[in-house]
Amino acid sequence: MTIKFYFSPMSTAEITNAIFAELNHGQAEPLAEVIPVKIADGEAKTEQFLADVNPNGLVPAIVHDGVTIWESAAISIYLGETFGVDRKVDGVDAPLFPAAGPRRGEALKWIVWPNTHLAPYTLPFHDGQPAEVKAMESRYRETITKALGVLNTALEGREYLLGSEYTLADTHVWGFVGYIEMLKFDLSLTPNVKAWMAKITSRPQLKGLS
Numbered sequence: 001m002t003i004k005f006y007f008s009p010m011s012t013a014e015i016t017n018a019i020f021a022e023l024n025h026g027q028a029e030p031l032a033e034v035i036p037v038k039i040a041d042g043e044a045k046t047e048q049f050l051a052d053v054n055p056n057g058l059v060p061a062i063v064h065d066g067v068t069i070w071e072s073a074a075i076s077i078y079l080g081e082t083f084g085v086d087r088k089v090d091g092v093d094a095p096l097f098p099a100a101g102p103r104r105g106e107a108l109k110w111i112v113w114p115n116t117h118l119a120p121y122t123l124p125f126h127d128g129q130p131a132e133v134k135a136m137e138s139r140y141r142e143t144i145t146k147a148l149g150v151l152n153t154a155l156e157g158r159e160y161l162l163g164s165e166y167t168l169a170d171t172h173v174w175g176f177v178g179y180i181e182m183l184k185f186d187l188s189l190t191p192n193v194k195a196w197m198a199k200i201t202s203r204p205q206l207k208g209l210s
Contacts, residue, residue, distance in 0.1 A: 004063040005032035006053055008039045012072040012119070013060035015175035018209050019076050022096055022171050025205035026089035031079075032062065073115045073172070077108060080168040096168050103162060110161045110169040114176035117147040125183040144180060145189070151177070152190035160196070166203075174200045 005020065007013045017034075024030045037043050037059050044057045054061040054070045061070040062078075069078055081104075084097030098104040121144050123129060124137035151173070154161065161169050177197060181187055187194040200206065 003032040004035055006035050006037050006059050006061045006063075008037045008044070008059045011039065011059055012175075014179075014209070015072045015172055016060040016062070016075050016079075018171050018175050018206055019079050019168055021205045021209060022168060022203075023079060023083050023087065026094065031083060071115075073111050076111050076168055076172045080107065080111075084168055096166070096171075098162070098167065106162055107167055107169040111172045114173050117150070118144060118176050118180055121147075122180070122183060141185075144185060148177075148180070148185065148187070148190045148193055152192045155192035155196050159199070166200075170196075170200055171206070174206075 005013075005016065007017060020030070020032055037049070039059070043049060044054070044059060050057055053063065053068060056070065058070065060072055060075055061068060062075055063069075064078075064082075069075055080097035085095055085099055087094050087096055098107050121140040124133050124135075124140050158164075160166050161173065174197065177187075177193065178201075181197070187197060
């Protein structure tokens, strides 16, 4: 059964969109039917959406074989485990996710990492926030900068997060770091992250998504 992917631009659904772009590359048919959701028009808050898709009233969300999955990290993990491990292109093995084992654990930690160490601290950098939220900007900037330093250290001597092979963990983290960059964080302070971002952004399957 085709996956239904509930998408809205300028949201963490962009991360899921990038995951699908990687998985779809070289395949005859896309994995998912994209269903646009107009957040500004309240389409994620309708009674039907809350009941059938995501009771939190947010995207991304996917529905696969009647099962609804939400939260960008959970979706990336699910798609990686389900479609990325045994992936083939023209009959040749082209995995995008590790098989079960320690390397799988490493991929999982990186997929969860930006959702806990980057995303929660971005709110003060959005326009129109109340004064009490804006007051946290300096502290949260320090927190995000520290997190980017952790990523920079992890990438030292590595092409990708897991070593020499690209995985969907790279896709997931790339999406979040790209958003952080849009918030005017200077990646030149973390040269390993900056080089890694440029390498991933140049991938043909991700061009136009950054």
